[in-house]
Amino acid sequence: MDATIYDVSRLSGVSTATVSRTFSDPGRVREATRRKVFEAAEILHYSPNAIARAMARQRTDKIAFLICKKDATILDEFYARICESIMRRAIQSDRQLVISTAADWAQAASTAQNKQVEGVILGGSAQADMVSEFQSKNIAVVLVNHRMPGFDLPCVVSDEYGGMCLAVEHLLRRGHRSIAMIAGRLSPYIAGERYNAFLRVMREHGIEAGAGHIGMCDPTVESAASAARELLSRENRPTAILGGNDVIAAGVLKAALRLGLRVPEDLAVVGFDDSTICGMVEPELTSVHIDCRRIGELGVDCLHALLNGEECPPVTVVPAALRVRRSS
Amino acid sequence: MDATIYDVSRLSGVSTATVSRTFSDPGRVREATRRKVFEAAEILHYSPNAIARAMARQRTDKIAFLICKKDATILDEFYARICESIMRRAIQSDRQLVISTAADWAQAASTAQNKQVEGVILGGSAQADMVSEFQSKNIAVVLVNHRMPGFDLPCVVSDEYGGMCLAVEHLLRRGHRSIAMIAGRLSPYIAGERYNAFLRVMREHGIEAGAGHIGMCDPTVESAASAARELLSRENRPTAILGGNDVIAAGVLKAALRLGLRVPEDLAVVGFDDSTICGMVEPELTSVHIDCRRIGELGVDCLHALLNGEECPPVTVVPAALRVRRSS
DNA sequence: GCTGAAAATGTAAGTGCTTACATTATTGGG
DNA sequence: CCCAATAATGTAAGCACTTACATTTTCAGC
Numbered sequence: 001m002d003a004t005i006y007d008v009s010r011l012s013g014v015s016t017a018t019v020s021r022t023f024s025d026p027g028r029v030r031e032a033t034r035r036k037v038f039e040a041a042e043i044l045h046y047s048p049n050a051i052a053r054a055m056a057r058q059r060t061d062k063i064a065f066l067i068c069k070k071d072a073t074i075l076d077e078f079y080a081r082i083c084e085s086i087m088r089r090a091i092q093s094d095r096q097l098v099i100s101t102a103a104d105w106a107q108a109a110s111t112a113q114n115k116q117v118e119g120v121i122l123g124g125s126a127q128a129d130m131v132s133e134f135q136s137k138n139i140a141v142v143l144v145n146h147r148m149p150g151f152d153l154p155c156v157v158s159d160e161y162g163g164m165c166l167a168v169e170h171l172l173r174r175g176h177r178s179i180a181m182i183a184g185r186l187s188p189y190i191a192g193e194r195y196n197a198f199l200r201v202m203r204e205h206g207i208e209a210g211a212g213h214i215g216m217c218d219p220t221v222e223s224a225a226s227a228a229r230e231l232l233s234r235e236n237r238p239t240a241i242l243g244g245n246d247v248i249a250a251g252v253l254k255a256a257l258r259l260g261l262r263v264p265e266d267l268a269v270v271g272f273d274d275s276t277i278c279g280m281v282e283p284e285l286t287s288v289h290i291d292c293r294r295i296g297e298l299g300v301d302c303l304h305a306l307l308n309g310e311e312c313p314p315v316t317v318v319p320a321a322l323r324v325r326r327s328s
Numbered sequence: 329m330d331a332t333i334y335d336v337s338r339l340s341g342v343s344t345a346t347v348s349r350t351f352s353d354p355g356r357v358r359e360a361t362r363r364k365v366f367e368a369a370e371i372l373h374y375s376p377n378a379i380a381r382a383m384a385r386q387r388t389d390k391i392a393f394l395i396c397k398k399d400a401t402i403l404d405e406f407y408a409r410i411c412e413s414i415m416r417r418a419i420q421s422d423r424q425l426v427i428s429t430a431a432d433w434a435q436a437a438s439t440a441q442n443k444q445v446e447g448v449i450l451g452g453s454a455q456a457d458m459v460s461e462f463q464s465k466n467i468a469v470v471l472v473n474h475r476m477p478g479f480d481l482p483c484v485v486s487d488e489y490g491g492m493c494l495a496v497e498h499l500l501r502r503g504h505r506s507i508a509m510i511a512g513r514l515s516p517y518i519a520g521e522r523y524n525a526f527l528r529v530m531r532e533h534g535i536e537a538g539a540g541h542i543g544m545c546d547p548t549v550e551s552a553a554s555a556a557r558e559l560l561s562r563e564n565r566p567t568a569i570l571g572g573n574d575v576i577a578a579g580v581l582k583a584a585l586r587l588g589l590r591v592p593e594d595l596a597v598v599g600f601d602d603s604t605i606c607g608m609v610e611p612e613l614t615s616v617h618i619d620c621r622r623i624g625e626l627g628v629d630c631l632h633a634l635l636n637g638e639e640c641p642p643v644t645v646v647p648a649a650l651r652v653r654r655s656s
Numbered sequence: 657g658c659t660g661a662a663a664a665t666g667t668a669a670g671t672g673c674t675t676a677c678a679t680t681a682t683t684g685g686g
Numbered sequence: 687c688c689c690a691a692t693a694a695t696g697t698a699a700g701c702a703c704t705t706a707c708a709t710t711t712t713c714a715g716c
Contacts, residue, residue, distance in 0.1 A: 002443065004702055015666045020704060030664065050442035051382045052702035055671050060379065074415075075408050084402055087429060096444075099427050101415060114378035115330065116424075221607050250608040257610050279549050280578040280605050282585050332672055343696045348674060358694065380672035383701050 003044035012040035023048050063090060063303055064098040064117045068124035073101065077275045078245075078292060079123055082144060085296025086121060093304050119303045122146070125187040140306040144299040146189055147315070154306065156298040156316040160190055163288040163320030164197035164242075167270045170286070170322055171240045172205055176268060179207075180238035182215035182227050184248050194244065194272070213238065217248065224251025225258075232259055232267070239267060240328070246271035250281050253327065268328040283326035294318045331372035340368035351376050391418060391631055392426040392445045396452035401429065405603045406573075406620060407451055410472060413624025414449060421632050447631045450474070453515040468634040472627040474517055475643070482634065484626040484644040488518055491616040491648030492525035492570075495598050498614070498650055499568045500533055504596060507535075508566035510543035510555050512576050519572070522600070526570065541566065545576065552579025553586075560587055560595070567595060568656070574599035574606055577613050581655065596656040611654035622646045 009016040014033060021028045022037040029037070040046070054060045065086050067079055074080055083099065090097040098117060119140035122130070126143060131151055134141050143155035171179050181198050183191055195214075202209040212234070217227035224243065228251060231238060243249030249271030253263060261267045263283055271278060274289035298316050305312040337344040342361060349356045350365040357365070368374070382388045393414050395407055402408055411427065418425040426445060447468035450458070454471060459479055462469050471483035499507050509526050511519055523542075530537040540562070545555035552571065556579060559566060571577030577599030584595045591597055591611055599606060602617035626644050633640040 002702095006702080016703080017667075017705075018665055020702095021665085024704080028664080033664080047438070047442060049702055050444050051379060051388065052671090053704075054379045055383050055673090056702075056704040058671070058704095074402065074412055075405070077403070077405070080403050080408050084429075087402075087427070096426070097428075098424070099415070100425075101412070110375070114375060116378050247604075247608070254610050276575075277605070277608050280575070281609055282582050330672095334672080344673080345675075345697075346695055348672095349695085352674080356694080361694080377672055380701090381674075383703090384672075384674040386674095386701070 002049070003041075003046040004049070005046075007044050008037060008040045008046050011044060012036045024053075060096070060116055060118060061094060062096040062098060062117050063300070063307075064100060064120045066100050066120055066122050066126075068122065068126055074099070077277075078273055078290070081292035082123060082296045082299075085293040086300055089297045089300035093300060095300075095304075119307050121299045121303055125189065140303055142299050142302045142306065144295055146187065152314075154302045154312045154314055154316070156295055156302060156318065158290045158295060158318050159320045160193035161197040163272070163290065163322075164194045165201050166320065166322040167242055167272070167286075167288050168198055168201040170324065171242070171268060171270065171328065172201070174240075174268065174328065176240040177207060178213075178236065178238045179209070179240045179242065180213045180215060180231050181209075181242040182217055182224060182231070182244060182248050182252065184217055184219040184224070184244040186219070186244055191244070198242065215241075217251070219245070219247060221247055221251040221254065224248040225255040228252040228255035229259065232256065232261070241267065241269055243269065243271045245273050246275045246277040246285060246287055249285050249287065249327075250277055253281055253283075253285070264326065264328050270328050274323050278323070278325065281327075286325045286328040287323050289321045289323045291318050291320070330377070331369075331374040332377070333374075335372050336365060336368045336374050339372060340364045352381075388424070388444055388446060389422060390424040390426060390445050391628070391635075392428060392448040394428050394448055394450050394454075396450065396454055402427070405605075406601055406618070409620035410451060410624045410627075413621040414628055417625045417628035421628060423628075423632075447635050449627045449631055453517065468631055470627050470630045470634065472623055474515065480642075482630045482640045482642055482644070484623055484630060484646065486618045486623060486646050487648045488521035489525040491600070491618065491650070492522045493529050494648065494650040495570055495600070495614075495616050496526055496529040498652065499570070499596060499598065499656065500529070502568075502596065502656065504566075504568040505535060506541075506564065506566045507537070507568045507570065508541045508543060508559050509537075509570040510545055510552060510559070510572060510576050510580065512545055512547035512552070512572040514547070514572055522572065543569075545579070547573070547575060549575055549579040549582060552576040553583040556580040556583035557587065560584065560589070569595065569597055571597065571599045573601050574603045574613060574615055577615065577655075578605055578609050581609055581611075581613070592654065592656050598656050602651050606651070606653065609655075614653045614656040615651050617649045617651045619646050619648070 005016045005019045008019045014037060018029055018033060019037055022034050026034055065083060067074060074083055087097055117139065120134060121142050121144050123144045125146050131141055141153050143153050145157055147155050147157060183195065199209055215227040215231050217223040228241060232255060241252045243252055249269050252269050256263050256267045263269055269285065271285045271287035274287040278285040278287045295318050302312045333344045333347045336347045342365060346357055346361060347365055350362050354362055393411060395402060402411055415425055448462060449470045449472050451472045453474050459469055469481050471481050473485055475483050475485060511523065527537055543555040543559050545551040556569060560583060569580045571580055577597050580597050581591060584591050589595045597613065599613045599615035602615040606613040606615045623646050630640045
């Protein structure tokens with residue numbers, strides 16, 4: 001049905017090899033020949049068949065972005081941003097991108113196994129067996145927003161620790177002494193970093209933060225709101241609350257408003273991720289900005305390097321920044 | 329490097345044809361043979377090479393979801409939801425999914441041309457030349473959340489018109505007479521449907537809605553807020569405002585709160601899309617729920633039908649529903 | 657105009673699977 | 687126990703490219 005390289009070869013009067021070269025390495029054929037070939041191709045509506053090319057070349061130039069369902073989806077703005085950025089960068093690097101959710105991890109793995117994918121970027125907390133499966137299939141793996149000690153995988157993460165430090169220091173500078181934190185059920189790695197940073201900065205300033213300063217909730221506004229209500233109805237309630245992410249912070253805001261507290265006068269609220277939510281709520285949320293774009297780009301770059309046998313730093317940390325808004 | 333069908337053939341003592349059948353149509357080989365083959369495959373870590381299979385079969389079982397950048401991204405929760413759903417359904421239908429943004433429309437097209445993709449689902453307002461290009465390449469096209477009169481393409485859309493009717497009727501029932509609408513720069517099709525529905529229902533109730541009842545803004549909270557401020561500072565300000573989507577509604581909410589208006593007592597606000605924003609803001613937003621999940625599923629099903637040469641309804645309308653919350 | 661190196665092109669053997677067609681094995685009646 | 691139908695398997699020709707290697711052209715320098 002579609003024209004093949006043979007058709008073009010015949011019409012243009014050159015060999016199939018030359019046609020092939022004309023398309024994959026135009027510099028190697030003489031100007032005049034090239035023109036003849038393109039002309040014939042035009043007439044026949046020919047365009048190279050990527051499948052056949054992949055077959056002959058033994059490479060697909062295809063990479064995948066896998067999001068682990070447990071703590072992440074494309075529905076999370078956070079991962080959506082990373083995804084966007086990966087898409088863009090993949091295109092720049094002349095690679096096709098396949099996106100998949102780990103729900104179909106089996107499928108993802110088989111896609112990969114079937115040699116359709118040369119490397120994968122794993123977002124969210126990947127599982128060990130996944131990773132080793134990929135490795136055994138000789139598929140390059142890069143971790144994004146996650147780390148797996150023990151596995152020798154390049155990873156690019158945001159500076160969760162530093163980000164949290166910024167947030168806490170900001171609140172301390174504003175005079176807050178009684179600061180609480182409400183953690184959602186984020187991935188262990190992320191949660192750990194933030195938690196440790198919180199504790200350390202507090203301690204550095206001579207404040208011992210105990211269990212009374214830590215709330216826990218599901219990653220929904222309502223759950224966060226009730227956790228906040230709980231914290232805020234205690235004897236000496238905190239004057240500032242750090243949300244594990246912006247959704248949680250929004251929940252805190254809600255709880256505060258319902259309790260008649262003014263934000264930021266009576267209670268300062270700080271979120272994490274700097275998602276669009278921050279601008280939606282009233283007052284706007286101060287939040288720790290994560291450079292998702294950069295994370296995605298660097299993820300692709302790492303994979304690219306790996307696939308080209310180049311060096312690639314084992315850990316890349318993308319700096320976080322604090323976006324101060326009206327809620328603090 | 330990887331084991332091929334030949335290796336398995338040799339080790340198991342059957343022909344390559346039988347090995348092939350064992351994997352692609354196990355029912356056609358005898359139990360005993362099948363076992364032998366699987367055993368050999370296990371030992372050799374063999375798994376079929378999808379590229380080669382695609383080459384031989386002349387089909388890839390691959391479809392694409394293309395989002396048109398102009399008025400949509402994966403960053404829009406709306407499209408993210410559709411995307412998720414398409415992913416899921418594609419997997420169920422044993423099809424691989426490629427996702428792409430129309431920014432790289434050229435690339436998307438070439439991917440498709442190269443015969444890697446048998447059909448595409450176009451999200452957002454597709455362009456005519458795109459579509460005809462696909463059609464000329466004999467690639468099946470399904471439109472999602474959009475319609476293109478003149479092109480004979482199956483499309484699945486949400487009942488924008490009906491959804492808006494629900495919203496307006498709800499407000500009228502609540503006693504509102506002076507209802508305004510703030511439209512963002514949505515795609516012409518969507519905006520049109522909603523606008524017409526608004527006007528019709530108003531007129532049906534004997535209210536002539538003129539330019540004074542229509543605001544326009546960019547699709548950002550701030551822009552929406554200032555548009556709302558403008559409407560609300562007029563002589564006889566509206567008692568209810570319909571946002572073109574939830575972001576806009578959130579902006580309206582902000583403007584109202586800043587002007588000291590109570591919601592819903594002084595002003596009712598209704599959004600569109602029923603995104604997570606609705607739950608984030610205070611008070612929670614009443615919004616028209618769009619069944620993104622269903623849209624995605626039906627999109628895939630349509631494409632599936634098309635590819636199998638089956639019948640497929642030219643237009644599928646997914647009903648919308650009103651989620652009443654505290655803001656109205 | 658001749659020569660040899662470099663550039664351009666051609667030849668043909670893969671790449672790993674599917675499948676039409678040919679061949680062989682199985683089996684239920686008679 | 688044989689036969690024909692049917693099931694199971696085998697043979698080998700694609701599928702549309704790439705590329706190592708062989709051959710031919712080109713052309714600068716003499």
